[in-house]
Amino acid sequence: MIKAILTDIEGTITRISFVKDILFPYAAEHLPDFVRKNENDSHVQAQLDAVRQEIAQPAASIDTIIDNLQSWIKEDLKITPLKQLQGLIWQTGYQQGDFTGHIYSDAYEYLQQQHQAGTALYVYSSGSVKAQQLLFAHSDFGDIRPLFSGYFDTKVGPKKSPSSYQNIVDQLPFESHEILFLSDIIEELDAAKHAGLHTLQLWRDQQVQSQNHPSIASFEQFDSEKI
Ligand SMILES: CSCCC(=O)C(=O)COP(=O)(O)O
Numbered sequence: 357m358i359k360a361i362l363t364d365i366e367g368t369i370t371r372i373s374f375v376k377d378i379l380f381p382y383a384a385e386h387l388p389d390f391v392r393k394n395e396n397d398s399h400v401q402a403q404l405d406a407v408r409q410e411i412a413q414p415a416a417s418i419d420t421i422i423d424n425l426q427s428w429i430k431e432d433l434k435i436t437p438l439k440q441l442q443g444l445i446w447q448t449g450y451q452q453g454d455f456t457g458h459i460y461s462d463a464y465e466y467l468q469q470q471h472q473a474g475t476a477l478y479v480y481s482s483g484s485v486k487a488q489q490l491l492f493a494h495s496d497f498g499d500i501r502p503l504f505s506g507y508f509d510t511k512v513g514p515k516k517s518p519s520s521y522q523n524i525v526d527q528l529p530f531e532s533h534e535i536l537f538l539s540d541i542i543e544e545l546d547a548a549k550h551a552g553l554h555t556l557q558l559w560r561d562q563q564v565q566s567q568n569h570p571s572i573a574s575f576e577q578f579d580s581e582k583i
């Protein structure tokens with residue numbers, strides 16, 4: 357019996373184009389100024405040092421760091437210090453009302469129903485926990501954070517590695533076979549299944565439909581019997 361749901365964000369409950377066409381360009385535009393203005397802030401400093409470590413250049417200048425971060429944004433690389441910095445930059449955009457967090461209406465209804473039915477809801481996204489909470493706090497449906505019991509990002513490991521899902525299960529009061537993982541990406545579903553979780557693919561937009569996991573095009577098609 358499913359007692360908890362662990363959901364991806366982009367492509368699953370949020371439109372891919374909101375992330376690619378709004379969030380990523382906003383971060384790319386504001387990143388140089390943000391990094392230069394905040395390089396002495398301890399949290400930002402820790403991310404800049406993590407970039408230096410990632411590129412194996414312990415003395416890399418701010419300009420070199422910015423160049424690397426910008427090319428990681430272009431390539432959509434899920435590198436933890438980039439994702440942490442993006443979350444900090446998006447905060448201003450949400451607070452100024454430049455955009456609201458997109459949530460598919462069928463996803464909102466599904467999450468609400470599951471929450472009301474007593475299923476514990478958790479999030480696992482490559483976006484930082486801060487970015488996840490900002491999107492939910494400023495969502496198209498208002499502040500939906502009360503629906504969720506916990507948040508995980510790439511600090512537990514990459515989303516295509518089974519060990520990341522094991523790390524999450526170790527932190528939850530549920531067994532892996534009691535958890536349903538939702539994602540649009542087949543490799544993420546494979547990794548979660550390998551760790552013993554149930555899986556369900558959302559194949560909206562341009563995603564490839566899985567042959568090895570149950571799949572639905574919208575939560576309106578959700579059928580617990582088919583999990
Ligand atoms: C949490 S909002 C920003 C989404 C993001 O930065 C990202 O990389 C999306 O990754 P996901 O694991 O949600 O597909």
Ligand SMILES: [Mg+2]
Nearest residue numbers: 364366367540
């Ligand atoms: Mg996704």
